[in-house]
Amino acid sequence: MVADAFNQLTNEQRTLLWLREVEGQSYTELAAILEVPVGTVRSRLFVARQALRSVWHGERITKGGSHEVR
């Protein structure tokens, strides 16, 4: 589950991804919320996505290809 991978991220990464992906906050809004420049929002989001991708891929490979889908 992506939620499991998500929970392995740092608090800051989880918050940033949640605000962006779920709540749809713009970079400008995130910059205001976090009190950082827009460029920092961009780079932190990238790092957070990479972290989530890395954890998630690891989980999926471990579970193999015979997922229960129904």
Add this chain to the structure above:
Amino acid sequence: MKCDEAAEFVSALCDGELIPRAEAEHIGTCPACQLLMREYIEMGAELRRVASLEGAESTTPRVWSGPESLFANWWKRGWRTMRIPRLAFVTLIAAIAVLGSSLALVKVRAHSEGTVLVLKVARPDAEPVACPLSTRDRNYATCGFFGTTNGKNIGYKIDLLGHDGSRVQLGVRTKNLGARTGPEDLADIQGEPQQEVDFEPGETLKIDMPGTGMLTVTGEWFDHMPAFIGTGSNREIDPQANELRMVMPLLLRDGTLVGDLEGASATAPDLAAVIVYIRGEGLFILSPTPVKGAVKAHVNLSRITFNEDAHAYTFLTGVPVTRSNHLWVLHNAGFKPSSQMDSKFWITTFDVNKLPSEWTSSAR
């Protein structure tokens, strides 16, 4: 430019941010960066999916039923900020919506290549229909079709029997159903003789359907189960005129998830209706034209909302449903399918002027 240098901007592009020209040009021509972007989109879609379902299943129905639901809110933000061309935004949202509503399919994604063979099966007088067959997941090792070709009602069923490298062995059954219409079941075809044929993507396979012509089959390997396996106009973002599309719908009642068609879809052309059956919820006839006893539903892109018997219903689908902003829904909560048809759910299309009486007779 190297992919590592562009990666941060792949992430930004996912968010609809403007990015430098050099990075944009690289990403536009780099398969690896495009794959990365797709993965980011998929992760985001799954996060939204999890968040949305948790909200739907919790005791806070306002998450779904209110005007500021997660999806609606996201749409509005996108339209309002408009950092990327509107069409591109619609494309992106549609892709995300499709991915977001197809978690079950995405789960079979494989990390090696060539695990899903997507056949395109064309009847003599029709656009090809996609038929995805997974080599890893037996739940997706069969596909089938029912419809009309050359004026006759036919059905076919294709099983993936085995594979050796990129070459596969298919079991094909066909059946001329004569005058029979309406939803069918693949079990109807199971008793027909099976043709075993070898096929490899790149080839064109011809399969004779006695009395109705030839099926033309082509195909290609995917490294995953495509999130969206529609065909023809299904692939377009904008619905065609007089078209009604229900792509991988979810059904919410009073903000609670009560139906998930797990990737099943139907597209009704020419003002036909889409019929959705969900065990426990009954039959829903969604028609672009008025139907006796039906309630008028509001359509907002990929969301259909209507009220019935003090309940608020919402269908969420993978792509915009219709060009119209409304349609009619006849809900037959008391519908009892035949034992043969009593699957967890099914979806089909039907001529709205020829609806079987058992579909409409006990509707409220």
